[in-house]
Amino acid sequence: MNTDHKLLDDESLGLIDWLLHVQSTDPDRVLASGILDSEYVQITASELVAKSLKLASGLLSIGVSPGSTLGLWIPNRIEWLITQFACSSLGVSIMGINTRYRSHEIAHLFKTVPLSVIILPNNFLSIDFLGTLGDAINEVEFSTNLFIRPSLVFVGEVPEDAISISNQAFSFGQLLDHASHNPTQRYGNSLSNLFTTSGSTSAPKVAGHNQHSIVRHSFAGAKALEVVPGDCILAVLPLCGVFGFNSVFALLFGGGRAALVETFDAAHAAKQLVELSITHVVGGDEMLGAIFNEVDSTEKLPALRRGGIANFAGRSKEIVVMANERWDTIISGVYGSSELFALSAIWPLSASVDVRGLGGGIVVDAGIEVRIADIDTDEPTPDGAPGELQFRGYNVIGEYLNNPKSTLAAFSKDGWFKTGDLGYIGHNGFVYQCRAREALRLRGFLVEPAEIEEFILLDPAIDEVHVVGLDTEDGTKAFAFVRTVQNQKLDEKQMMAHTKKHLASYKVPERIIQVNEFPTTTGTNGTKVRFEELRNIAKSL
Numbered sequence: 001m002n003t004d005h006k007l008l009d010d011e012s013l014g015l016i017d018w019l020l021h022v023q024s025t026d027p028d029r030v031l032a033s034g035i036l037d038s039e040y041v042q043i044t045a046s047e048l049v050a051k052s053l054k055l056a057s058g059l060l061s062i063g064v065s066p067g068s069t070l071g072l073w074i075p076n077r078i079e080w081l082i083t084q085f086a087c088s089s090l091g092v093s094i095m096g097i098n099t100r101y102r103s104h105e106i107a108h109l110f111k112t113v114p115l116s117v118i119i120l121p122n123n124f125l126s127i128d129f130l131g132t133l134g135d136a137i138n139e140v141e142f143s144t145n146l147f148i149r150p151s152l153v154f155v156g157e158v159p160e161d162a163i164s165i166s167n168q169a170f171s172f173g174q175l176l177d178h179a180s181h182n183p184t185q186r187y188g189n190s191l192s193n194l195f196t197t198s199g200s201t202s203a204p205k206v207a208g209h210n211q212h213s214i215v216r217h218s219f220a221g222a223k224a225l226e227v228v229p230g231d232c233i234l235a236v237l238p239l240c241g242v243f244g245f246n247s248v249f250a251l252l253f254g255g256g257r258a259a260l261v262e263t264f265d266a267a268h269a270a271k272q273l274v275e276l277s278i279t280h281v282v283g284g285d286e287m288l289g290a291i292f293n294e295v296d297s298t299e300k301l302p303a304l305r306r307g308g309i310a311n312f313a314g315r316s317k318e319i320v321v322m323a324n325e326r327w328d329t330i331i332s333g334v335y336g337s338s339e340l341f342a343l344s345a346i347w348p349l350s351a352s353v354d355v356r357g358l359g360g361g362i363v364v365d366a367g368i369e370v371r372i373a374d375i376d377t378d379e380p381t382p383d384g385a386p387g388e389l390q391f392r393g394y395n396v397i398g399e400y401l402n403n404p405k406s407t408l409a410a411f412s413k414d415g416w417f418k419t420g421d422l423g424y425i426g427h428n429g430f431v432y433q434c435r436a437r438e439a440l441r442l443r444g445f446l447v448e449p450a451e452i453e454e455f456i457l458l459d460p461a462i463d464e465v466h467v468v469g470l471d472t473e474d475g476t477k478a479f480a481f482v483r484t485v486q487n488q489k490l491d492e493k494q495m496m497a498h499t500k501k502h503l504a505s506y507k508v509p510e511r512i513i514q515v516n517e518f519p520t521t522t523g524t525n526g527t528k529v530r531f532e533e534l535r536n537i538a539k540s541l
Contacts, residue, residue, distance in 0.1 A: 007215060014188040014211030015088035016052070018218075018253070023049045033276075034235075034260030036078035037173065038156070047106055050178060052085035053183070057533060058175025060224065062168060064116055065189070066091035069194065071109070071150065072240065073097035073129065076260040078173055079155050080239050081241035083119060084193075088211060089188035095206070096240025099523050100125065105204070110140045113194060113401055115150045119172065122156030125263065134165050152224040162403060163386055179368050188212035190254055195242045195338040196399065196524070203450070206401040207338040213394050218253035221246055221367035225306055227254025231246070231279040232303075235274055236287065238263045241524025246342040247282040256280070256397045270294035277303040281331075281344075284526025285315035287332070292322055301327040308346055312528045313518075314464065317357030324353050332356045335432050339410070339417060342394045342525070344368055345429060352430045354475035359432035361421060368393040368428055371416065372423060378412040386424040388436060390416035416452060422448070438531065439468040441476050443506040452478060452507055461485055466518065468531050470538045479511040479538040483518065490514040511541060 007013050007021065022029060027046035036043065043051075063068065072083055072094050087094050094112055097106070099121075111113070117138045120129045133152075139227040140147045149166035152158075153175060154521045162169035192211040196204040204333050214361050233251040235258045236246030248258045259276050261269065270293045272278060281288060281304065288309055295301065307323070309316050317332055323329040333356055335344035345361035345368075363370060373380055381387040396417045399407040410418055422433045433439070433448045449467035464483045469476045484490055495512050519533040 002467075008219065009395060011212045012188040013215065014184040014186060014190070015192065015214060016183055017186065018047055018189070018215055019052070019085050019088075020183075030257050032078060032081055032258045032260055034076065034078050034258075035262060041078065043081070046079060048085065049205050050180065051082045054088035054176045054178050054179040055082055056089045056181035056183070057178035058170075058353065058442060059090065059092070059117070060181065061178060062117065062153075062170060062175070064090065064092055066190070068116040068198065068344035069093045069095050069113050071095045071115040071120075072117055073099065073101075073120040074155055075099050075124060075262040076239050076244070077155070077262060078234055078260065079119070080260070084119075084183075086190065088187065089181055089183040091185065091190040093191040093194055093208065096238075096245070096524070097158075098238060098240050099127065100522065101132075103132050103139060103524060106133065107139040108204065109196070109206075110147065114121045114148070117151040117153060117154065119153045121156045122159060130159055130162060130165060137165065143325055145147040148538065152193055152214050157173075167462065187398040188215070193245065195240075195245070197338045197361075205403055207397045208399075208401055209341065209395075213341075214249065215253075216365065216367070216394055217341050217343075218249040221250030222254025222256075224343060224346050224348075225250055225254070225280060225308070226349065226362040227251055227256050227280070229255030231256035231305075232276060233258050233280040233282070233391065234261065234269060234276070234278045235259060236264050236269060236281075236291075237283055238524045242336065242338045243282065243342040243428070244527035246336070247280075247308065250343060251280060266290035267294045267432070273301055273304055275276075276297065279303050279305045282334070283306040284310045284518075284528070285319050287528045288314045288368050289315050289319050289322075292319065295326075299328075301329065304329045306349075307501060308329040308343060310357075310526060311357075312526050313520075314450070314466065316359070317354070320357040330356070333359045333361060333432075335360050335430075337419065339397045340391055340419070344391070344395055345370070345379065347427075349430065351427065353425045358427075362429035365393070365395070368395050372417075372430070373412070373416070373517075374427055375422075375436055378414070378416070378418070384424060384426070385440070386422055386433065389419045389421045389423045389430065391419065392416050438468075440478055441468075442478060445476065447478070449478075449505055452480060452503070453505055453511060454493075454540070455499070456482060456512070459492075461488060466529055466531070466534060468534045468538065470510075470535055478510045479534070479541075481515050481518070481534050481537070482512060483515055487516055511538070513537070 022045045029045045030042045041450045081253045152166045156173045194208045316393040320331045323331045335345040345363045347356045347361040375388040452467045453465045467480045519530040
């Protein structure tokens with residue numbers, strides 16, 4: 001639908017305007033499948049418009065107003081999309097909340113972003129949402145008298161004790177039982193979706209993007225992923241995270257649909273690849289690897305055509321090759337963040353398999369600029385030299401919400417966003433190497449951990465390896481942690497001797513330590529290794 005792109009000409013147009021346009025041109029188009037009110041359904045453009053505008057009226061009736069923020073604390077369900085477009089029509093922003101969050105994390109969000117209402121499940125995976133929320137509210141009220149308790153909207157029945165947490169409690173169905181809202185104002189420039197940062201070095205920060213930026217980026221993502229009408233993405237990543245959100249909206253804006261998945265199960269996801277004729281997948285390397293490993297080696301996946309992968313566990317190259325050899329599926333490394341949007345860059349179809357296994361890529365829109373700068377001075381580095389990846393463009397946040405100190409530190413004096421990631425210009429795009437804090441200064445040489453990891457992985461007995469640095473009185477020392485195939489016993493002395501023979505002396509790790517499993521954390525964008533825990537283990541040796 002080429003006429004969709006006319007929506008980019010008017011920056012006042014937002015997400016609801018796109019949906020209304022789809023309804024007017026193709027009302028019976030299926031946009032998503034998934035759980036709605038405990039039943040598996042498919043929802044068309046006309047149905048999504050009708051439910052979204054009814055919910056908008058319902059939200060107005062309980063006091064939600066333009067400029068306020070709604071907390072959306074539910075898994076990937078049809079209600080998520082209904083709420084998204086309802087809020088778009090009202091100029092209300094959405095704070096996506098990970099269902100894995102517990103009381104302290106919820107309390108931190110309350111202290112950062114005032115929430116007028118929270119939508120949450122009555123029942124999901126036996127999680128005590130109401131009890132968790134009560135503990136979070138108690139924590140906040142202990143530290144301030146200014147906190148106003150949000151209204152609660154339950155997907156499902158309203159629990160009897162909900163009134164003890166909030167003065168107002170409703171069911172999602174109650175709010176849908178209203179006459180349709182008539183959107184008369186356009187909110188393309190209004191704040192739309194708020195995403196939390198990883199919080200790996202400090203408390204999570206909140207990054208917000210406006211509606212029109214999401215519209216523009218969704219069209220750009222659709223083009224980069226070569227989406228055509230009828231395509232379908234397996235939406236396993238939570239919509240509350242930027243990776244899952246941007247991927248789903250890229251498929252929708254390209255004419256495709258989303259198969260929403262509430263909980264991740266690798267075996268079930270593998271079956272869905274076949275049963276739902278999935279054309280697109282995105283995710284971290286651990287997640288995609290787990291799914292692909294569940295597909296029978298003789299199974300054909302003729303529909304699976306394209307995907308994006310983030311190198312969270314060092315397995316991207318392996319998985320890119322696997323998909324290419326088994327099904328001719330083109331999986332490409334991507335780059336993005338909460339502050340920049342996911343899918344800000346991706347390697348194209350024409351890139352070699354080796355290049356597609358790298359993080360980074362080619363920016364997906366001419367309105368996104370990237371440069372490589374000296375991490376201390378912010379001056380551009382010489383051509384080809386590594387440095388910090390810095391961005392500016394429509395995809396970059398203007399600020400961290402209610403956090404002026406972090407906002408000031410995040411931008412260079414000439415207005416570029418400082419990612420804290422190291423990379424270099426190459427392969428007609430840019431290559432992401434690692435987080436700056438993960439780069440190692442070994443005997444005066446700047447070493448990317450992957451240089452050591454890739455050598456150790458040449459040993460067929462090694463299944464996975466991660467290298468961390470530890471500051472000592474004698475300078476930074478590298479420590480390699482490895483997991484062996486079938487947990488066979490590691491001969492550290494022999495491996496150290498082999499490494500000393502074949503690697504530059506300054507790259508040789510202090511120790512090569514065997515672990516049965518790596519410590520990980522699962523967030524909105526996938527599963528990542530907890531490097532700080534590995535450093536703590538190294539300290540104890």
